[in-house]
Amino acid sequence: xxxxxxxxxxxxxxPWLTAPFIGKSSFKRFLxxxxxxxxxxxxxxxxxxxxxxxxxxxxxxxxxxGEMPLILGPFFxxxxxxxxxxxxxxxxxxxxxxxIDTIFTYFMIDRFKKIGYVTLVRFSKFQLSLLFLVKSxxxxxxxxxxxxxxxxxxxxxxxxIK
Numbered sequence: 001x002x003x004x005x006x007x008x009x010x011x012x013x014x015p016w017l018t019a020p021f022i023g024k025s026s027f028k029r030f031l032x033x034x035x036x037x038x039x040x041x042x043x044x045x046x047x048x049x050x051x052x053x054x055x056x057x058x059x060x061x062x063x064x065x066g067e068m069p070l071i072l073g074p075f076f077x078x079x080x081x082x083x084x085x086x087x088x089x090x091x092x093x094x095x096x097x098x099x100i101d102t103i104f105t106y107f108m109i110d111r112f113k114k115i116g117y118v119t120l121v122r123f124s125k126f127q128l129s130l131l132f133l134v135k136s137x138x139x140x141x142x143x144x145x146x147x148x149x150x151x152x153x154x155x156x157x158x159x160x161i162k
Contacts, residue, residue: 004058004115012069015077022080030083032150033143037079037135041071044131053123057116066118083143093140101132 019027045065048054056066065071078100086093105128112118120128 004117007115008058008060008069008117012073015074018081019077022077022084026084027080029147030080030087030143032146033083033139034076034079036142036146037139038071038076040138041067041075041135044135045071048123052121054128055119055121057119079139083139087140087143090140094136097132097136101129101136105129105132 042065045067049065058066060066060068082093082096082100086096105125109118109120109125109128123131
């Protein structure tokens with residue numbers, strides 16, 4: 001389990017090394033949608049734990065969801081990257097999400113199971129794929145609504161007052 005802890009730590013930290021390349025304006029623009037989705041996924045994790053959809057035998061700390069390293073690392077930063085490059089083109093957004101979600105569901109889950117990080121219990125891989133699809137649509141929809149109803153960002157004034 002010692003190597004597993006190191007792997008989980010890397011899984012959480014490494015995505016953040018790419019965050020400076022997202023750009024400050026893109027980071028700020030897509031942060032609301034990403035935070036909304038992370039809160040949603042955290043709530044989903046609480047429900048999943050009670051209904052035993054999946055199981056994280058790896059305990060970070062007592063009363064902390066086992067999926068928090070995934071949520072705070074690759075999910076958070078990955079959501080920012082995906083929104084940055086696909087927002088405004090829903091078909092591309094969905095294609096990218098389907099590819100990434102499929103890789104996670106059908107390849108990474110097995111790897112995580114081997115190291116003792118997560119196991120699907122009452123959820124099949126297909127059901128997990130459908131859940132990811134719903135979450136992708138929710139995040140995109142939230143970002144569309146946020147941009148439609150939030151005030152535009154303030155532009156710095158280029159004129160000087162005399």
